[in-house]
Amino acid sequence: MQIDITSFGHKYGEIEADIVLDMRCLENPYWVPGLRELSGLDAPVREYILQYKNCAAYLQTLLSLMTMQAEMAEKRGCERLRIAVGCTGGRHRSVTAAVLLAEHLSKEGYTANLHHRDIERG
Numbered sequence: 370m371q372i373d374i375t376s377f378g379h380k381y382g383e384i385e386a387d388i389v390l391d392m393r394c395l396e397n398p399y400w401v402p403g404l405r406e407l408s409g410l411d412a413p414v415r416e417y418i419l420q421y422k423n424c425a426a427y428l429q430t431l432l433s434l435m436t437m438q439a440e441m442a443e444k445r446g447c448e449r450l451r452i453a454v455g456c457t458g459g460r461h462r463s464v465t466a467a468v469l470l471a472e473h474l475s476k477e478g479y480t481a482n483l484h485h486r487d488i489e490r491g
Contacts, residue, residue, distance in 0.1 A: 409464025458491025
């Protein structure tokens, strides 16, 4: 089964997907000097988000849930699962979560394609 994961910014419009995950509840690196110009692809942004226990726990729970979702979809015979991961601008939190999710699902044996729709806009 192919899994397509797309990060996006809610302020740039919604996205069509089987599952839409909202990361606006996570701590926002946008407001931290030195992190605003970076993205979720950069280690300092990822480290900033994951330093908060509630954020790390939320993301760990999300990874477990999406693994279960993938297993159930595959069992139903789905050929493709589209997961969208959003935050306000689509540059920091959603990118971080989408990367972690793609890495996790790949380790679980799935083909995870990753795309960042709004990373240059956010």
